[in-house]
Amino acid sequence: MSDSTLIGLHHQEEHHPELLHHFAEAQQQRDAASLGMWIFLGTEVMFFGGLFCAYLIYRRAYFGDFGAASKSINATLGATNTAVLICSSLTVVLAVWAAQTARRSLLLISLVITMLLGLVFLGIKADEYKDKFEEHHVPGASFSFDHVPIPGHPDQYANPRHAEIFFALYFIMTGLHALHMIIGLGLFAWLLFMAWKGHFTPEYHTPIEIGGLYWHFVDIVWIYLFPLLYLIDRHP
Amino acid sequence: MYFSVWAALLLGTFITYKAAYIELGRFNAAVALIIATVKALLVALFFMHIKGAHEKLLKLVVISTVFFLFILLFLSMADYGTRSWS
Numbered sequence: 001m002s003d004s005t006l007i008g009l010h011h012q013e014e015h016h017p018e019l020l021h022h023f024a025e026a027q028q029q030r031d032a033a034s035l036g037m038w039i040f041l042g043t044e045v046m047f048f049g050g051l052f053c054a055y056l057i058y059r060r061a062y063f064g065d066f067g068a069a070s071k072s073i074n075a076t077l078g079a080t081n082t083a084v085l086i087c088s089s090l091t092v093v094l095a096v097w098a099a100q101t102a103r104r105s106l107l108l109i110s111l112v113i114t115m116l117l118g119l120v121f122l123g124i125k126a127d128e129y130k131d132k133f134e135e136h137h138v139p140g141a142s143f144s145f146d147h148v149p150i151p152g153h154p155d156q157y158a159n160p161r162h163a164e165i166f167f168a169l170y171f172i173m174t175g176l177h178a179l180h181m182i183i184g185l186g187l188f189a190w191l192l193f194m195a196w197k198g199h200f201t202p203e204y205h206t207p208i209e210i211g212g213l214y215w216h217f218v219d220i221v222w223i224y225l226f227p228l229l230y231l232i233d234r235h236p
Numbered sequence: 237m238y239f240s241v242w243a244a245l246l247l248g249t250f251i252t253y254k255a256a257y258i259e260l261g262r263f264n265a266a267v268a269l270i271i272a273t274v275k276a277l278l279v280a281l282f283f284m285h286i287k288g289a290h291e292k293l294l295k296l297v298v299i300s301t302v303f304f305l306f307i308l309l310f311l312s313m314a315d316y317g318t319r320s321w322s
Contacts, residue, residue: 031291038294042301049305053312060316079253083246090242093283097238209285216284220276226249227268231256235264 018204030206037210041217044180048221051176055169055228058162064150065162067233071151072137073170074128078230081124085219088117092212099195099205107200107208111192114215118185125178132167139168151233170229177225180218187211241282248275 023029059066095110097103136144145160191211194200200208252271260267281287286298 031294034289035291035294035297038297042297045301045305046308049308053308056309056313057316060313075253075256079249082249086242086245086249089245089279089283090238093238213284216279220279223275223279224269224272227252227256227265227272231252231264231268233264234256235259 026203030209033206033210034213037213041213044217048173048176051169051173052224052228055173058165058169059228059232062159062162062165063232064153064156065158066166067151068148068158069137069145069163069166069170070230070232071234072135072148073230074131075230075234077124077128078226081121082222082226084117084121084124085222088114088121089216089219091117092215096205096209096212099200099208100202102202104195104198107195108192111188111195115185115188115192118181118188122178122181122185125174129171132171137163137167138171139164143167151235173225173229177218177221180221184211184215184218187214238282241278245275245278248272248278 019026019029023032091110091114095107095114098107098110132138136142143160143164145158145163148158148163150156150158188211191208194207248271252268255267255271256264258264280298286295289295
């Protein structure tokens with residue numbers, strides 16, 4: 001931008017280096033970034049929504065079999081994972097607040113703890129997957145689900161083919177969610193690097209805000225996944 | 237203030253987990269989903285800063301996303317729910 005163009009602009013406030021030239025002011029740029037991320041999250045809602053729709057339809061059709069299959073996954077680990085993600089969402093908002101109030105060490109610590117909690121989540125997930133492999137509950141050639149009683153009807157056994165559908169949905173939905181977690185970890189690693197280099201100020205910390213939006217979305221997906229997959233029919 | 241939302245989220249998780257082990261018949265699913273929706277609303281409104289956002293277009297985008305999701309879920313379930321199985 002040449003000097004003559006700058007004279008034509010004539011702002012009251014200083015021309016912030018991060019303000020791109022196609023935005024009139026910083027607030028508009030922040031709003032555009034936020035809106036863009038929310039529209040992307042809208043597409044992600046539809047992405048997961050299709051899987052949730054498939055899950056609801058099959059659960060309605062094969063409720064007893066799904067209940068039997070759901071009982072075989074570890075609800076305590078699922079609840080722990082939910083708590084882990086909720087804590088990581090807290091550290092994310094703390095990171096945003098730290099960026100807004102120029103608290104550099106709190107920002108860095110919050111980003112690190114967020115990533116650590118994300119790794120804990122993935123670790124617990126890996127442990128659950130290991131259990132499923134050992135119990136032969138992974139859909140495919142070695143799948144077996146024989147003589148498992150339907151909850152509430154101890155004289156009836158679950159249909160293995162219907163249970164296999166539950167496990168297919170379980171692996172696809174939690175796997176897709178875990179993939180989003182891994183992407184989120186990559187994003188936050190980059191945010192951590194940028195924060196460490198001092199790129200974020202109270203005037204400009206948009207990447208942390210919209211990275212936070214992504215992380216919260218992944219948390220919300222898990223908030224719905226947990227009761228639907230783990231808690232179908234748990235009463236004795 | 238973030239901490240009270242966080243505490244509410246953890247409490248909701250705990251209640252959901254415990255309530256699953258109580259015999260409530262048809263309402264087990266309803267209770268779990270209602271608590272999950274409250275938790276999702278708390279995250280969206282307070283952690284994602286929708287509450288206090290001055291951009292009306294933003295709120296429109298969020299509401300229409302939820303609206304279209306509900307069309308997907310409700311109409312698909314209505315389709316299957318109104319078929320008479322043999």
